[in-house]
Amino acid sequence: MNVQVEQNGCRKYPKWLPVSEKYPKRNHPLGKPHEHQVRHVRLHIDIVYAPKALLNGTVAPSQSSIAYSRHLTMDAYTTQALERLRDLHAQRAPMPPLVAKLATPAVLILGIVSTLPPPGPTRVMFGLTAFTMLWGYALTHWEAGAYFFLDAILIISITFRWALMVLFGTPEEDYRQIHDTATKITGSGPLHKRIFHKLKWSVELWACWRGIGWNFEDRHQRKGPEQSQTRVKFLITNLCWIGANTLISQLILSHVFCRFWPEAVSGKPDLWSFPQLNRHVLVLCQLIRDWLMLDTEYRKVALVCVAIQLSSPSRWPPLFGNPADLYNVRNFWGRVWHQTFRNIFTKFSDIAADMLGARKGTLIYKYTKLYVGFMVSGIQHYAPPLFIPSEKHGWGMFWQMPIYAALITVEDFIKYCGKRAGIRDNGRFWIRPQFCCFSLTA
Numbered sequence: 001m002n003v004q005v006e007q008n009g010c011r012k013y014p015k016w017l018p019v020s021e022k023y024p025k026r027n028h029p030l031g032k033p034h035e036h037q038v039r040h041v042r043l044h045i046d047i048v049y050a051p052k053a054l055l056n057g058t059v060a061p062s063q064s065s066i067a068y069s070r071h072l073t074m075d076a077y078t079t080q081a082l083e084r085l086r087d088l089h090a091q092r093a094p095m096p097p098l099v100a101k102l103a104t105p106a107v108l109i110l111g112i113v114s115t116l117p118p119p120g121p122t123r124v125m126f127g128l129t130a131f132t133m134l135w136g137y138a139l140t141h142w143e144a145g146a147y148f149f150l151d152a153i154l155i156i157s158i159t160f161r162w163a164l165m166v167l168f169g170t171p172e173e174d175y176r177q178i179h180d181t182a183t184k185i186t187g188s189g190p191l192h193k194r195i196f197h198k199l200k201w202s203v204e205l206w207a208c209w210r211g212i213g214w215n216f217e218d219r220h221q222r223k224g225p226e227q228s229q230t231r232v233k234f235l236i237t238n239l240c241w242i243g244a245n246t247l248i249s250q251l252i253l254s255h256v257f258c259r260f261w262p263e264a265v266s267g268k269p270d271l272w273s274f275p276q277l278n279r280h281v282l283v284l285c286q287l288i289r290d291w292l293m294l295d296t297e298y299r300k301v302a303l304v305c306v307a308i309q310l311s312s313p314s315r316w317p318p319l320f321g322n323p324a325d326l327y328n329v330r331n332f333w334g335r336v337w338h339q340t341f342r343n344i345f346t347k348f349s350d351i352a353a354d355m356l357g358a359r360k361g362t363l364i365y366k367y368t369k370l371y372v373g374f375m376v377s378g379i380q381h382y383a384p385p386l387f388i389p390s391e392k393h394g395w396g397m398f399w400q401m402p403i404y405a406a407l408i409t410v411e412d413f414i415k416y417c418g419k420r421a422g423i424r425d426n427g428r429f430w431i432r433p434q435f436c437c438f439s440l441t442a
Contacts, residue, residue, distance in 0.1 A: 095142040095387070104151045104158075107134065108206060111158050115202045116195075119170050127166055131159055144387040150297070156383040157341055160376070161209075164347045175205055176215050207305060209340050212315045216343050220335050222321050226313045234306055234313035238299040245292040245299075257285040294338055295319050330408045341380065345373035367409065374405040 114127035144152075165171040172185060183201045186194055211217035226234055260281045262274060271279060302316040321336040349369035358365035378401035385394035 092141055092143040095144040095148065099142070100144060100148055100151065103138075103148075104154045107155045107158050110134070111162050112199075112202045112206050114162060115165065115171055115205070116198055119172065124166055127162055131162065135159070139386060142387065143389060146388060148387055149384045152383040152387050153380055156380055157344060160344050160348075160380070161206075164344065168347070168351060171205065177204070177213055178215055178217075179213050182213075203310070207310065208315070209343070211343060212317065218339050218342055220321070221339070222318055224318045226316055229313045231306055231309075231313060234316075235303060238303050242296050242299050242303075245296045249289050249292045252285050252289055257282060257289075260285075291320065298338075329404060329411055333404060333408075341377070344380075345376050348376045349373040370408060371402065371405045374401040377401040 110127075110130055114123065114130065117123040117126065165174070177183065183197060183204055185198055185201050188194075205214075208214055210221065212221070225237075229237065260278045262278065271282070274282070298316075298319040305311045306313055306316065319338045319340075321339075323336065325331045326336045346369070349372040352372040353365050353368045356364065356368060358368050378398040381401060382394070382398040385397055390397075
């Protein structure tokens with residue numbers, strides 16, 4: 001094909017697209033590309049920029065597109081890398097059982113170690129490289145089952161917390177203990193003592209997610225009898241609670257959940273195909289079992305930390321709030337449900353509000369924090385589908401959380417209209433419709 005035919009037949013090519021006779025020849029800095037790379041880019045150019053004659057098959061692919069494709073080798077390498085990443089993700093092997101058991105403790109240790117170096121680029125690059133390599137390798141090599149659900153959430157939460165500590169702040173300045181026996185980070189003394197105190201401080205910080213005894217403690221935190229219990233009594237009480245939680249969960253599964261699960265259903269059923277009563281009862285049963293499961297795991301960690309004297313019983317108040325406050329969606333997520341990751345959501349929402357220039361006390365500030373917090377929670381809940389194959393419902397793990405933010409917005413609007421109409425401000429009035437909404441969206 002000569003230049004004249006090219007100019008007449010390829011008038012829809014961009015003006016900057018050169019022809020082979022006019023384009024200067026030079027050696028590519030990355031060397032000669034492979035033929036399959038050139039073919040891929042040439043195909044892309046021909047599809048995107050080809051004229052009608054080319055699409056009709058009356059004109060063959062031009063030599064100019066081949067020449068131009070040689071100068072897009074970087075695009076070819078990028079496309080090839082993305083395709084390789086997709087293939088690796090599709091050909092992942094089952095996660096080894098030992099890796100699944102040690103994944104969360106290993107990532108937590110990485111978080112502790114990453115805060116040991118002094119503030120500066122070395123600490124940032126060390127942690128950033130380690131977490132990036134960890135996530136990149138895990139997502140391209142392994143897939144897991146439902147047993148890894150909680151671990152995936154914990155691992156991404158540790159990653160989020162590290163980013164907030166190191167990338168968006170300085171933990172030595174932002175976090176401090178507020179009790180008399182607080183561990184001090186000293187800049188003087190023997191090297192081994194300074195390292196020991198920094199390590200102890202870092203372990204205590206990473207072991208405390210709700211800010212108990214620190215300057216980021218949640219003001220809605222409910223206190224219990226653990227504030228005055230001895231160490232031995234605390235251990236015995238928690239052992240009893242662990243046994244009771246396990247027994248109650250099993251009874252609910254055997255005598256309630258299984259009774260409302262349709263007998264003819266097998267495999268992976270669609271919950272929306274169940275009768276409405278069954279659907280609500282199953283959601284409620286699963287909510288209670290999740291409650292008991294999380295409380296059990298929390299008490300196990302408390303047992304270990306108190307037994308080895310890493311912390312005192314007063315640092316382990318009840319995981320969940322008072323069930324009497326469960327009369328609307330806002331209270332469910334803000335006071336009753338566990339607040340383990342509240343500091344993470346609050347920090348990210350504060351960053352977003354600052355970026356928007358929203359002033360504290362305004363509606364923009366209030367709802368920016370609300371929606372950003374739930375969106376971060378959605379990303380956190382999307383971590384399990386990254387490891388547990390779920391083609392149909394994977395994104396539902398993300399979108400369920402912004403839906404709760406929308407429900408809270410509707411709830412606030414209803415309360416606002418009620419106040420304007422002269423209705424007494426009693427949140428318990430809204431318990432029934434909000435519980436129905438929760439059951440339908442869970």
